[in-house]
Amino acid sequence: MESTNKNIESLLEEINLLKEQLYDSNSIIEAIKHGDVDALVLHNNGVPELYSLETADYTFRLLIEKFGQGALSIAKNGLILYCNDYFSKLIDLPSEKIIGNYIYEYFDNPDNFTALIEAQKYGVNTHEITFKTQGDKTFPAYIALTDLEPAVQGIGVVVTDLTEKKKHEQALLHHQKKLEEKINELNRINKNLEEFIHVISHDLKEPLRKIVMYNGRIDGSNLTETDAKSMNVMKSSVLRLNSLIDDLVQYSSHTAQEDRTAVNLAEVIAEVKDDLEIIINDKNASIEIGNLPTIRASRVQMRQLFSNLISNAVKYSKPDIAPLIQISEIENFKSEVLEEAGKFVKIEIKDNGIGMEQGHLNKIFTIFQRLHAKNEYSGNGIGLAICKKIMENHSGDITVESQLHEGTIFNLFFPVT
Structure with a gap:
């Protein structure tokens, strides 16, 4: 009997313990149902474990605090419910003095808040806003709004400081403006230069033409040998000056871009061979033409380019050897000059002429640069400068390889179009 009573007492104690546990569980469940307690239920090997969300989202809250952008939670009317440390630094106020105020109080124009809320109805959630700080300074910011309903009554706000971005944009605009001014100035100078060259051409060539004409009318039979010699020197100088003016006008004419066609x-x-027929025959020159491509270029400038290069090769030939000029396309080439050689066509003009010293190679494309005395070879030192300018006009390049007494190779690089 006594044993039975002990069993009954033990069962009653167990029942009371279970009731207490059930009561505690029901209290927690009711609190969760009524929203008094947030909770997260997990299963660990089949055993339920209960955690408050305050513990579960600690990592998330820490992330928001360390966020490299301003983060806020506001009510629909703009009341600030929460702000992270980054936003408080932007505004230059501690977070406890910001929370409880309205976000538009920190706008440079408070009326913008109404427009932001209205725009949300149409799915526009990002804007550029100017904020003001505690010291009445302002800074531009990118603001993004996210409606947190139905989970939470409120709006999430992310604020990105655009101060540095705006500085970079202003610096870029400043440099762009300066560049445009320089380009306009350069265009003006080029235009003035072209006008100047043409004025010089007209004003100088007319008196030169008269000098040559009246020089020809002088009866040389009545002149002494010295006077006749002086007249010939004068005529030669005038013709040389006339040639120089023509070359200057030609050089200046290649500053402009001309229409590109298939050439x-x-x-x-x-x-060009037909044009240079006389000097080619006089020198008994041979011109071998390999496979050459069709490119998009100015036909006039291409004719001038190859005319200058071929006439140079004929002019600077060896006195006892007939000039041989070979022109061909070089495929699958490698270049130290061009970063992407595959995007260029390479044309090689090779001759067997007198060649050049290595120290002269970096000078030959400079205007008025002469490597030989006037009594050795004619010319004004402008032809190769014109070639350089033509290649630049076509976004290409020209290089030279040469050795004294071994001939010269000019390489033309045209972009593939």
């Missing part, structure tokens, strides 16, 4: 280089070189 068959083999046809252009054939035309």
Whole structure:
């Protein structure tokens, strides 16, 4: 009997313990149902464990605090419910003095808040706003709003400081303006230079033409040998000056961009051979033309380019050896000059002429640069400068390889279009 009573007492104690546990569980569940307690239920090997969300989202809250942007939670009317440390630094106020105020109090124009809320109805959630700080300074910011309903009654706000971005934009605009001014100035100078060259051409060539004309009318039979010699020197000088003016006008004319068309280089070189027929025959020169491509270029400038290069090769030939000029396309080439050689066509003009010293190679494309005395070879030192300018006009390049007494190779690089 006594044993039975002990069993009954033990069962009653167990029942009371279970009731207390059930009561505690029901109290927690009711609190969760009524929103008094946030909770997260997990299962660990089949055993339920209860955690408050305050513990579960600690890492998330820490992340928001360390966020490299301003983060806020506001009510629909703009009341600030929470702000992170980054935003408080932007405004230059501690967070406890910001929370409880309205976000538009920190706008440079408070009326912008109404527009932000209205825009949300149409799915526009990002804006650029100017904020003001405690010291009445202002800074531009990118603001993004997210409606947190139905989970939470409120709006999430992310604020990105645009101060540095705006500084970079202003610096870029400043440099762009300066560049445009320089370009306009350069265009003006080029235009003035072209006008100046043409004025010089007109004003100088007319008196030169008269000098040559009246020089020819002088009866040389009545002149002494010394006077006749002086007249010949004068005539030669006038003709040289006239040639120099023509070359200057030609050089200046290649500053402008001309329309690009499909140009068959083999046809252009054939035309150049016809133009230079007299000097080619006089020197008994041979011109071998390999496979040449069709490129998009100015036909006039291509004719001038190859005319200058071929006439140079004929002019600077060895006195006892007939000039041989070979023109061809070089495929699958490698270049130390061009970063992307595959995007260029390479044309090689090779001759067997007198060649050049290595120290002269970096000078030959400079205007008025002469490597030989006037009594050795004619010319004004402008032809190769014109070639350089033509290649620049076509976004290409020209290089030279040469050795004294071994001939010269000019390399033309045209962009593939």
